Amino acid sequence: RIEASTENGRAVIDGIVLAELASELADAPDPDRAKAVSARNRMLGIVTKTTLDTVMAQVEMVCGPYRIVSLMSAEAAVELGLEPGVSAVASIKSTNVVVERP
Known part of the structure; x- marks a missing residue:
């Protein structure tokens, strides 16, 4: 269960909490929901982890x-x-994989 606050009549969920849930769901995906994808997919998602050094970054979504x-x-x-x-x-x-903000 995710806790949400209400702001201007909308439910608001902390992004980090949502990222943690998304990571948990990715660890046990529903095989019935997985579909074949083409080579040029654009998939909206949530960043769950970013690891940076001085030159490179690893971004997990x-x-x-x-x-x-x-x-x-x-x-x-x-x-x-x-x-x-x-x-x-x-x-x-x-x-x-190219990552961009929507």
């Missing part, structure tokens, strides 16, 4: 039943504000 990991420059990850709880789009073509 959960997009529905899928766990997506992207490697990019640390500068790009910081510029995009990729941190746990934010929504992002993973664009997948072949073995490359």
Whole structure:
């Protein structure tokens, strides 16, 4: 169960709490929900973890039943504000994953 507050008549859920739930769901995905995907998918998801060093960043996301990991420059990850709880789009073509903010 996720705790939500109400703001202007809308339920508000903390992004980090939502990211933790998404990670838990990704660890035990429902095989009936998994579908074949094409090579040029754009999947909306939630960033669950970002690991940065001086040059590179590893960004982990959960997009529905899928766990997506992207490697990019640390500068790009910081510029995009990729941190746990934010929504992002993973664009997948072949073995490359491009992450962008919606």
